[in-house]
Amino acid sequence: MWKSDQELTPNAELELTSVEARERLDWLSRATRRVHLAGTEWLPTRRRLVSDGTLFREHREYAPGDEARHVDWHVYARRRELVSKVYEPEERARYAVLADLSGSVVAAGRAKWRTLRLMTAAFASVFLRQGNAVSLAVTQGDEDALAVKHYETPTQAGLIVRHLADAKLGGRSGLRHGISQLTARGRRPAAWIVLSDFHPPRELEALLRRIDSGRVLLIHPTAEGELHPLPRGLRRIGDAEAPRRRWVFVTRRVARRYAELVRAHRREVRSIARMNGAVCFEVDVNEPFDRSAASILHRLASGRTS
Amino acid sequence: MITFERPDLLVYCLSALAIFLLLYWRVRPRPTSMAYFTLWDEAVRASMVNRALPLIRMVRFLTTFLLLVTCALLIAGPVVQRPRAKDWAIVLDLSPSMDVREETGETRLELARRLIERFVAGLEPGDRCALVAATGRPVVVARPDRPRAWFSERLARLETQVDRADLVGAIDIARSQGFEPVVFTDGQEPADGPELERHARVARVGSARANRAIVDLTVRRPSRHGVEVAARTAAFGEPSSEAWMLRLEDPEGKLLAETESVPDGWAVLEVPRRASGRVRLRSVPGDACTWDDDCWLELPSGQPRAIALSVPAGETFHPALNVAAHVLGQAFDLSMREVEANEPLRDDEVLVKEGGRLTWDEVPPEGAIAIGCELEGSLRPVAQDEVVVRGVVLDVDRDHPVSAGLPLDQLRVRTIALVPEAAPSAVLRALVAGPRSLPLIYAARRDGKRVFGTTFPIQESDLPTGMMVVLLGRMLEALAAPETHVPSFLRAGPGEGPWSRTATDAASGGMLDDDLPSPPIEAPRVFWREGETRGAPPTPVEAFLPAESDIGPRLSPGWSGAAPRPRTTEPHSLADVCAILLLMLLFARGLLDFLLGV
Numbered sequence: 001m002w003k004s005d006q007e008l009t010p011n012a013e014l015e016l017t018s019v020e021a022r023e024r025l026d027w028l029s030r031a032t033r034r035v036h037l038a039g040t041e042w043l044p045t046r047r048r049l050v051s052d053g054t055l056f057r058e059h060r061e062y063a064p065g066d067e068a069r070h071v072d073w074h075v076y077a078r079r080r081e082l083v084s085k086v087y088e089p090e091e092r093a094r095y096a097v098l099a100d101l102s103g104s105v106v107a108a109g110r111a112k113w114r115t116l117r118l119m120t121a122a123f124a125s126v127f128l129r130q131g132n133a134v135s136l137a138v139t140q141g142d143e144d145a146l147a148v149k150h151y152e153t154p155t156q157a158g159l160i161v162r163h164l165a166d167a168k169l170g171g172r173s174g175l176r177h178g179i180s181q182l183t184a185r186g187r188r189p190a191a192w193i194v195l196s197d198f199h200p201p202r203e204l205e206a207l208l209r210r211i212d213s214g215r216v217l218l219i220h221p222t223a224e225g226e227l228h229p230l231p232r233g234l235r236r237i238g239d240a241e242a243p244r245r246r247w248v249f250v251t252r253r254v255a256r257r258y259a260e261l262v263r264a265h266r267r268e269v270r271s272i273a274r275m276n277g278a279v280c281f282e283v284d285v286n287e288p289f290d291r292s293a294a295s296i297l298h299r300l301a302s303g304r305t306s
Numbered sequence: 307m308i309t310f311e312r313p314d315l316l317v318y319c320l321s322a323l324a325i326f327l328l329l330y331w332r333v334r335p336r337p338t339s340m341a342y343f344t345l346w347d348e349a350v351r352a353s354m355v356n357r358a359l360p361l362i363r364m365v366r367f368l369t370t371f372l373l374l375v376t377c378a379l380l381i382a383g384p385v386v387q388r389p390r391a392k393d394w395a396i397v398l399d400l401s402p403s404m405d406v407r408e409e410t411g412e413t414r415l416e417l418a419r420r421l422i423e424r425f426v427a428g429l430e431p432g433d434r435c436a437l438v439a440a441t442g443r444p445v446v447v448a449r450p451d452r453p454r455a456w457f458s459e460r461l462a463r464l465e466t467q468v469d470r471a472d473l474v475g476a477i478d479i480a481r482s483q484g485f486e487p488v489v490f491t492d493g494q495e496p497a498d499g500p501e502l503e504r505h506a507r508v509a510r511v512g513s514a515r516a517n518r519a520i521v522d523l524t525v526r527r528p529s530r531h532g533v534e535v536a537a538r539t540a541a542f543g544e545p546s547s548e549a550w551m552l553r554l555e556d557p558e559g560k561l562l563a564e565t566e567s568v569p570d571g572w573a574v575l576e577v578p579r580r581a582s583g584r585v586r587l588r589s590v591p592g593d594a595c596t597w598d599d600d601c602w603l604e605l606p607s608g609q610p611r612a613i614a615l616s617v618p619a620g621e622t623f624h625p626a627l628n629v630a631a632h633v634l635g636q637a638f639d640l641s642m643r644e645v646e647a648n649e650p651l652r653d654d655e656v657l658v659k660e661g662g663r664l665t666w667d668e669v670p671p672e673g674a675i676a677i678g679c680e681l682e683g684s685l686r687p688v689a690q691d692e693v694v695v696r697g698v699v700l701d702v703d704r705d706h707p708v709s710a711g712l713p714l715d716q717l718r719v720r721t722i723a724l725v726p727e728a729a730p731s732a733v734l735r736a737l738v739a740g741p742r743s744l745p746l747i748y749a750a751r752r753d754g755k756r757v758f759g760t761t762f763p764i765q766e767s768d769l770p771t772g773m774m775v776v777l778l779g780r781m782l783e784a785l786a787a788p789e790t791h792v793p794s795f796l797r798a799g800p801g802e803g804p805w806s807r808t809a810t811d812a813a814s815g816g817m818l819d820d821d822l823p824s825p826p827i828e829a830p831r832v833f834w835r836e837g838e839t840r841g842a843p844p845t846p847v848e849a850f851l852p853a854e855s856d857i858g859p860r861l862s863p864g865w866s867g868a869a870p871r872p873r874t875t876e877p878h879s880l881a882d883v884c885a886i887l888l889l890m891l892l893f894a895r896g897l898l899d900f901l902l903g904v
Contacts (some may be wrong), residue, residue, distance in 0.1 A: 104341040199342055230338065234363065237346060238337030245337050248346055249355045249362065251902060258349040262342060 008288050011118060012111035016165050021118065025161070028122050028290040029129040032297050036130060038093040041303045042279070043191055043215050059083040094133040096182045096189035096214070097124045098146070099164065100196030102139050102173035103240030108197060108226050115221045115285040116195050117164050122293040123193050123219075125157040135189060136160060137178035141168035146178035150187075172241045173199070176207045188213055195219040198269045208276040216278035217300070220269055223285045227259040279305045308880065311383030319378030326374065330367075355902055362902065369895045376891060380884040387875035391432030393450045395480030396422050397506065398464060399491035400441045401471035406492070406512065414512040415466055418490040421511060422461060425488065426454070436485055437461055442469035444476035450485070477506045486870050507870050520589055523603070535575045535603075539589050553588045612655040613642045613782075614670075618662040624764040627660055627677060630775040634782060656785050658778075661763065666732070669755045673785035675778065676759035678723055683731035684750050685724040685761060696720065699746065701739040708758060708780045709737040709747065718768045719746055724761035747777075749784075756785060 014021055037043045059072060062082035070084045099120040105113045120136070128134045128151050137146040149163055175196060182189060191214050198204045198220055208216060230237070230250045238245045248254070266282065273280035279300070283292045299305065310316050340346055350356035404415040412420075426435050434450035437460055448460040473489055480487035489502055492512040502508050524536040537552055552573045553564040562585065565573045575587075585603060613635060617623055623631070635642040651657060657674035664674065665682040680687055699715045717738065725744055726734055732752035736745030750757040758781040760767075764774070 103339065107339040108341040197341060200344060226341065229340065234366070236335050236337045237340045237343065239343035240339045240341055242343070244343060246347075247359055247363065248350050249353070249359055249902065251353065251355055254349050254353050254356065257352070258342075258345060261345040261349055265342065265345065 005288065010111070011115040011285055011287075011289050012109070014114060014118065014289075016114075016117055016121060016161055021121075022161070024288075024290045025122060025125050025157070028294055029126055029157075031294055032126050033130065035297045035301045037127075037297070037300055038132070038190060040301050042300050042305055043093075056085055056087060058086050060086050092132045093190040094135060094187060095124075095127040096135045096137070096192045097127075098175050098178055098182075098192065098194045098196070099136070099138045099167070100173050100175055100194075101167055101169050102196075103170045104173060104199050105197050105221075106169045107240035108229075109223065109285075111285040112197070112221050112223055112226070113169065115283065115289055116219075117167075118289040119219055119221070119283060119293055120195050121161055121164050122289055123195075124151070124160045126293070126297065128157050128160065129154045134160070135182045135187065136163060137175075137182055138164060138167040139171060139173060139175070141171035143171070144174050144177050146174070146181060148178060148181040170240070173203055176203065176210055179207070179210045190214050192216045193219065195221070197221070198272075199265065201265065201268050201272055204269060204272050205276075208272065208278060216273075216276070217296075218269070218273050218278050218280040219296070220266070220280060220282045221285050222266065222282045227262050228255055230255070307387050309385050309387065309877075311385055313382060316378060316382030319381055323371075323374050323378060327371075362898075365898065366895070369891055369898070373888065373891045373895065376884055376888045380881060380888060384880040384884060385877045386880055388878050389430065389873040390876045391430065391434065392870075392873060393434050393436065393485045394429065395436045395438050395446075395450075395483070395485030395487045396425070396461075397438045397440050397444075397473065397476040397480060397487050397489045397491075398422065398461075399471045399473060399489065400439055400464060400466050401491075402466055402468060403492050404466050408512060414492045415464075417511045418492075419461060419464075421509060422490055423458070425509075426457070436480070436483075437464075438476045438480055438487075439464055440471040440473045440476035440489075440491075441467040442472055444472055444479050446479065446483075473502055474505075477502070481505065488870075504868055506868060520587065523587070535577055535587060536572050537575070537587060537589070538572045551589075555586045555588065557586065612652065613640050614645045614651050614655040614657050615642065616645050616647065616649075616657060616659040619647060621661060623660055624677075626764055626769065626771040626774045627658075627778070629771050630778040631658060633775050634779050637779070638782070656782060664757070666752055666755060669757055671755070673756040673758070675781050675785070676757055678760060678763035680724060681732075681750060681757060681759070683752070684727060684734050684757075685748075686727045688723055688725055692725070696741075699738055699740060701736070701743075703735070703737045706735075706737050706749065708749065708777070708784050712773070712776065712780075714738050714747070717746065719762045719766055721766045722746070722762050723766065758784065 008024075009018075009020055059075065060083065062071060062084050066084040072083050072085050075081065075083050097120060099116065101113055101117065105116055120138075124134045124136050131154065134151045135148065136151065137148045140147045147163070147167060149159075151157075151160060173196065175194065192211055194207065194216065196204075196218075198218070204218075230248075232250045232252065232255065234247065234249050236245065236247050270280050270282075281296050281299075283289075283296075355362065398415075398418060400415070404418065405413050407413050408417065429435070435448075435454075435457055436446055436450040437448035437457055439445055439447050447464065448457045471491070473491060477487045477489065487506040489506045489508045490511060491502070491508065492510065520537050520539050523538075535552075535554065551565045552575050554562045554575055554577060556562055563575050563577055565575055577585075587603060613631060615623065615631060622628075631642065634640070645651065645657075647662075651668075651670040653671050655670055656672045657668065657670055658677075659674060659679050660677040661679060663680040663682070664676045668674070679685075696719070698719075699717045702712075702714050703709050704711075719740065722740060722744055732750050734745065735749045735751075736743070736747070737749055738745070738747040740746045745761055747760050748758070750759070769777075
């Protein structure tokens, strides 16, 4: 870590577009540049040749049929002979990243939704800078369709940050609607990274059932404070994702029961992930996001998924 | 009555409270958005507190509301006006007449002692009593600051004196010391009477006296239905009471009307419309324990009293007639019923019959109204060969009260169903006559019974409902009004009492105004002796209600004279009560929250 924990801004205070966030994303990319998931035990997928590449390898004599843009005109200016540039062929995998910024995440507090957004940016930028393609789908308010964008080159990492920063907060959670958008035009992501609070659990089940290929990684940001979100007394609460209101009287017993139900919800998420062959990580929102992301990537690459 | 030291603050606080209530109901607190709403649903499902949440919210709201209201009241400084305690002076007549023994065996002094004990026991808390012995030289025998036992002891030791009692002097002593005088006397000091009643509340013990007679009487009919009775009374010797009034009662003693207390001279009594027949006029003194004079008289009836509706079996009343009968029933406040054929009628009922045949035996004493009815011996149905159609009004009797002033000359009748019989046994007078002088609307009379009616069915005429109402009403009034306006005074039976007289006595009489002859009125020939007890028993001690000593003289049995001065009030702060209430509410609210685990 290039800074101590005390020097880092907590996730809840860290703006995605800030200089510090960009520096920490850059640090994360450098720290994990050799941590490739593709080809590991968790993701034994073959890399796919997607283009002739962009990295120069050598010159060869021009042959009819070569594209004019590959002719090295500098050499022609100096030596009056036509040579074509030959590039390193590029191979890359496609990662689909789904970020849930729905009402239930936002209602859980600023630390949670900012951590989720930073983690999304972290994973997407890491994968992109490793030369992979990233398809990013983010919930957008009350609209069922997700805001989906596809990123192909490492230079587009900044656009990912902009995409996430512009995402609408709140609304319903409809991650399963993004599956068809992400797999359109024959795109077959090698891995799906889903960041959400996975509430209600049946949404997670529906999502996992619709993913027919690729490995699934679930990132579940959690906080100790969400076990006791309300002080005791008479409170009026509303559903973050539906127009429902009610009065509750929070007593010690009700608060204890609610904490038990939240823990049961987390266990249920893990259970659903296990049954569907997905890997689930719970992330403490109070931990620095870049360290959490690096830890998850290292564990995945080393095959420690449990 | 609760008042406030700072009412403006109360207004401000209550306004703030009203705004609070408005905001409470209109601007509800913004809900806290919850990520796991369904988990909350599940968490509170097993909670008893949340099941009873509406009740708990209501209780908490009420306690909060009451707390705020109590605070507002406390800030405004509530003050209640409580009656100030009074110092009474019991003036006891100790004249020799107080030794007279009544029929019960007690002397008037003993009666007065019991009465005083009863009066003192019924005083308001905090009231004090002084005892003034009214002898030739009045003296205060018990001061108000002495205990009640002392008062009772001194009262028991008082005896009558040989000289006359100076009641006025005793009252002066009481008033000079700021006491409220209450005199207990047998009223045998006539010279003191007026002075006494002007300055003190007087309770008369012993037999009552009355000596005011009705010496003149007039019955007037100032309006169509209203009746006034004017009477003049005169006292013989010392008047038994300064205040007196006239009461009109029915034979059962139920009050029909009464005058306010009036001075000497004519008193006019407005008789309610319902009062008719045999009534009793009484002259009553102010204490209302006895009466001075009375006479029986019979007032003329001013209106019908009941209607019996009769229709041949299987038929119904014509709607216009039905509406008219019900409108009149409500206007005159008459009882109304439907009767079957041959069903006996009451004496006070007017029979209204439509169709069929009416015999004179069926006609009740009050009379009958026959619409299109064959009338025995007077009207018969039209024969086949003498059908009378298109009855056009040719003559209207403008003098008869039934038809006077009505536009009956516009009446059109399609068929006349009845014609007079050849040898009528009854007097038949056509109020509205048609062709061949045939009556369309008539008045018939036989043996003192009267019948009004029409010779055509209503459906055979263009008589509108409004006209029907008016016509039927006039017929009812004509039947109800006596044929002669001379009220017949009734003779009183023997044993009505020495002062009970009737207007037919030689001693007195009734007089009618207007053009009616009236018998001369004379003063009674036999006067009762001054001071004579005339049958009225002594007022029972139980009738002297101390609480009623404050009210008007004519409504409280036994009491007379001037009403005591009204009690003044003194403010008493309710801040301590509000503070206790506030603490109790706070405690209740705290206890509730503690039990709920807040």
